[in-house]
Amino acid sequence: MAFEPKIVGFLCNWCSYTGADLAGVSRIKWPPNVRPIRVMCSGRIDPTFVVKAFREGADGVLVSGCHPGDCHYYQGNYKALRRYHLLRRVLEQFGIHPDRLMLTWVSAAEGERWAKVTQEITERVRKLGPLHLKD
Amino acid sequence: MIKLRIDGNEVEVNAGTPLLKAAQKLNIEIPTLCHYEGIEPYAACRVCTVEVVRGRRRRMVTACNYPATDGIEVFTDNERVRRARRLNLEMLLGRCSEVPAIRALAAKYGVEKSRFGYDPKEKCILCGLCVRMCSDIVKANVLSFAYSGPRRKVVTPFEREMATDVCIACGACAHVCPTGAITIEDLSQRRGEVPEMYLGPKTAISIPFQQAVPKVPYIDPDACIKMQTGGCGICAQVCEPEAINYKMQDEVVELDVGQILVATGYQIFDASQMAQYGYGKLDNVLSALEFEKMLNSTGPTGGRVLTKNGKEPRAIGIIHCIGSRDARYHKYCSRVCCMYALKFAHLVKDRTNAEVYQFYIDMRAFGKGYEEFYSRVLDEGVNVIRGKAAEVVEATWGNEREGHLLVRCEDTLIGKFREVPVDMVVLCAAIEPNVDQERVGQIFSLSRSPDGFFLERHPKLDPMGTVNDGIYLAGCCQGPKDIPDTVAQAQGAAARILAMIAKGEVLLDPIRASIDENLCGGCKVCNNLCPYMAITFDDVKKVSVVNETLCKGCGTCVAACPAGAITGSGFTDEQIFAEIEGILADAGNK
Numbered sequence: 001m002a003f004e005p006k007i008v009g010f011l012c013n014w015c016s017y018t019g020a021d022l023a024g025v026s027r028i029k030w031p032p033n034v035r036p037i038r039v040m041c042s043g044r045i046d047p048t049f050v051v052k053a054f055r056e057g058a059d060g061v062l063v064s065g066c067h068p069g070d071c072h073y074y075q076g077n078y079k080a081l082r083r084y085h086l087l088r089r090v091l092e093q094f095g096i097h098p099d100r101l102m103l104t105w106v107s108a109a110e111g112e113r114w115a116k117v118t119q120e121i122t123e124r125v126r127k128l129g130p131l132h133l134k135d
Numbered sequence: 136m137i138k139l140r141i142d143g144n145e146v147e148v149n150a151g152t153p154l155l156k157a158a159q160k161l162n163i164e165i166p167t168l169c170h171y172e173g174i175e176p177y178a179a180c181r182v183c184t185v186e187v188v189r190g191r192r193r194r195m196v197t198a199c200n201y202p203a204t205d206g207i208e209v210f211t212d213n214e215r216v217r218r219a220r221r222l223n224l225e226m227l228l229g230r231c232s233e234v235p236a237i238r239a240l241a242a243k244y245g246v247e248k249s250r251f252g253y254d255p256k257e258k259c260i261l262c263g264l265c266v267r268m269c270s271d272i273v274k275a276n277v278l279s280f281a282y283s284g285p286r287r288k289v290v291t292p293f294e295r296e297m298a299t300d301v302c303i304a305c306g307a308c309a310h311v312c313p314t315g316a317i318t319i320e321d322l323s324q325r326r327g328e329v330p331e332m333y334l335g336p337k338t339a340i341s342i343p344f345q346q347a348v349p350k351v352p353y354i355d356p357d358a359c360i361k362m363q364t365g366g367c368g369i370c371a372q373v374c375e376p377e378a379i380n381y382k383m384q385d386e387v388v389e390l391d392v393g394q395i396l397v398a399t400g401y402q403i404f405d406a407s408q409m410a411q412y413g414y415g416k417l418d419n420v421l422s423a424l425e426f427e428k429m430l431n432s433t434g435p436t437g438g439r440v441l442t443k444n445g446k447e448p449r450a451i452g453i454i455h456c457i458g459s460r461d462a463r464y465h466k467y468c469s470r471v472c473c474m475y476a477l478k479f480a481h482l483v484k485d486r487t488n489a490e491v492y493q494f495y496i497d498m499r500a501f502g503k504g505y506e507e508f509y510s511r512v513l514d515e516g517v518n519v520i521r522g523k524a525a526e527v528v529e530a531t532w533g534n535e536r537e538g539h540l541l542v543r544c545e546d547t548l549i550g551k552f553r554e555v556p557v558d559m560v561v562l563c564a565a566i567e568p569n570v571d572q573e574r575v576g577q578i579f580s581l582s583r584s585p586d587g588f589f590l591e592r593h594p595k596l597d598p599m600g601t602v603n604d605g606i607y608l609a610g611c612c613q614g615p616k617d618i619p620d621t622v623a624q625a626q627g628a629a630a631r632i633l634a635m636i637a638k639g640e641v642l643l644d645p646i647r648a649s650i651d652e653n654l655c656g657g658c659k660v661c662n663n664l665c666p667y668m669a670i671t672f673d674d675v676k677k678v679s680v681v682n683e684t685l686c687k688g689c690g691t692c693v694a695a696c697p698a699g700a701i702t703g704s705g706f707t708d709e710q711i712f713a714e715i716e717g718i719l720a721d722a723g724n725k
């Protein structure tokens with residue numbers, strides 16, 4: 001059987017989650033590999049969530065917030081961006097390819113973009129293959 | 136104050152008042168040609184001649200500029216005065232023999248023919264009113280006298296025909312000219328440069344439209360002479376309550392409000408982007424909004440349907456879906472055009488004898504009573520052609536049909552190509568988001584749907600709310616809709632706003648951050664992170680504290696707390712960890 005990556009998506013409530021919803025309402029297909037978890041803001045995404053997801057068996061993690069300047073809480077997404085860059089380095093030290101983590105912006109109006117983004121990370125992680133974490 | 140007598144009546148005026156003004160006070164009429172209220176008198180025509188008697192001295196003077204002095208006696212209509220006026224008028228008639236104003240005045244004094252010559256073409260009496268208007272009042276300094284003696288005349292710079300760059304085409308010279316010697320050519324084309332919708336000349340000060348709130352005149356700074364050259368100022372002179380204020384500027388007013396209804400509407404698609412329909416290039420190709428204005432009984436034509444040359448059109452073509460339902464411009468249907476196009480047809484049929492042709496893709500008569508209206512318009516003899524018009528061109532055949540436009544289209548119901556000759560074309564251009572929609576959206580943190588209109592909170596369950604509490608939407612800023620739908624949405628939003636005011640208190644989402652005092656190490660990392668400044672530091676207890684009413688629950692501080700002292704209700708670490716475990720249960724924790 002072909003490898004189907006398991007990807008955890010952390011989506012902010014106001015833009016990305018609504019955008020993913022719009023994709024659904026508009027009957028736009030997007031890969032079921034991405035399993036969304038809703039948080040109020042991308043700024044709420046604690047790096048430990050990402051690490052936890054990898055530990056629980058995720059092959060990739062997608063963090064998605066509002067476009068820069070559009071965060072419902074003004075600047076949560078900038079904080080997410082800062083944490084993302086740090087986190088990539090930490091992941092590398094854990095032996096996890098940093099490309100397994102992706103940060104993106106999807107607005108509430110971008111159902112199409114949500115589908116594109118999820119396809120992109122799915123393909124990317126599929127190429128990287130399953131993640132085997134040593135204890 | 137001084138006293139004088141005019142035709143036997145005593146009158147009191149300020150010293151120096153021209154006799155003409157003093158006579159007006161007594162309602163004594165003195166004929167004038169070259170006098171104009173507000174312009175310095177120049178006494179050129181001399182038809183205002185009167186006789187002044189001081190002691191034993193008698194003099195003939197011009198009333199428009201002769202200053203009143205104490206004790207004089209003035210006669211405005213005795214035989215000597217009439218003789219003097221006759222002579223003056225005969226001379227004027229010799230120069231400008233066919234000017235109606237002069238002929239009429241001369242006839243009043245019994246002068247039918249002049250001994251001094253006959254010139255049917257000359258109209259200018261060289262009174263210079265226009266020159267003084269242009270230099271003293273308008274301050275544009277375009278007109279001046281040139282040459283001397285019999286060749287003396289009024290000219291534009293270098294005697295170029297009208298087209299000087301300094302002329303602002305205000306028309307004031309033509310307005311004051313007593314003999315109609317000045318005509319303003321192509322005034323309309325110059326006014327067309329004013330960026331607003333152009334359907335006819337407009338004055339510099341006007342009430343914008345009959346339903347305007349507040350209904351007061353405003354000054355168009357681009358057309359106002361006072362603002363352009365510093366001259367004129369006549370409106371301030373005549374306005375008795377002294378309401379004219381040239382210095383008024385836009386002001387920024389700051390208001391504290393609790394709720395906001397965004398109803399910024401729409402703009403109409405610029406049809407000149409679709410060159411094939413000739414908008415902006417061909418005369419008599421109008422946008423629907425322009426046609427709407429023309430049909431308005433308080434509009435520029437008083438509600439009459441007229442082509443640019445002022446004639447009633449013989450046939451009108453109305454083309455639907457310009458920029459709507461078109462992958463190159465807007466994919467969506469603008470919703471209102473089919474119905475207003477039928478309204479146009481109905482009104483044209485009502486007011487003219489013109490044929491009306493509708494070129495449509497689909498006729499969307501979607502609302503209550505709309506299909507019935509469609510049937511009625513068909514019964515009125517309106518032609519409907521199913522097929523999107525391909526282009527509008529000028530038809531250049533034969534004299535009789537000159538100026539006609541041709542609408543080319545495929546009639547998909549009979550499967551034939553057709554060319555329909557019309558005199559006027561109305562383009563039903565799409566309703567689209569305003570140019571500043573994005574900026575307005577940013578101000579109110581509003582999302583926009585892919586078509587660019589503001590996004591409602593939920594298309595079915597909350598069509599007037601937005602994701603921001605207390606901010607509502609109504610009308611076309613949320614998407615194309617007609618007036619009934621706009622009103623319904625606006626009333627719904629108003630009711631929601633009033634309900635909130637009546638309740639007097641605001642319910643907050645229970646999603647909040649809270650800090651566990653026992654775990655907080657007092658590092659203050661969170662203090663500056665909160666975008667709402669909801670976290671303060673308690674100096675006594677040496678811990679950070681969240682103000683629950685200010686907190687909006689974004690969770691930024693929760694994610695950042697190095698001690699794990701902050702929990703976000705509804706989204707605690709435990710809840711999210713459990714969610715991660717749940718959705719990865721099939722991964723078997725490799």
Ligand SMILES: Cc1cc2nc3c(=O)[nH]c(=O)nc-3n(C[C@H](O)[C@H](O)[C@H](O)COP(=O)(O)OP(=O)(O)OC[C@H]3O[C@@H](n4cnc5c(N)ncnc54)[C@H](O)[C@@H]3O)c2cc1C
Pocket residue numbers: 398399400401403423424427471475478569571575609610611612616617618619621
């Ligand atoms: C040619 C034509 C004919 C039509 N005929 C009909 C008809 O017969 N019947 C019918 O039901 N509907 C008709 N409609 C539709 C009708 O015009 C709309 O339904 C209606 O105008 C929508 O109202 P609105 O308040 O949303 O927007 P608008 O009428 O556009 O009002 C928006 C207002 O907001 C102001 N504004 C915009 N931006 C800002 C800002 N940033 N700050 C402050 N103010 C701002 C604008 O100046 C404007 O006054 C027609 C439309 C067109 C184009």
Ligand code: SF4
Pocket residue numbers: 647648664665666667668669670681685686687688689690691692693703
């Ligand atoms: S949850 Fe957001 S708003 Fe509330 S205290 Fe933390 S950072 Fe501030």
Ligand code: FES
Pocket residue numbers: 012013014015016040041042043064065066071072073075076077
């Ligand atoms: S709410 Fe979407 S990133 Fe902050």
Ligand code: FES
Pocket residue numbers: 166167168169170177178179180181182183184197198199200
């Ligand atoms: S009106 Fe007085 S001279 Fe013409």
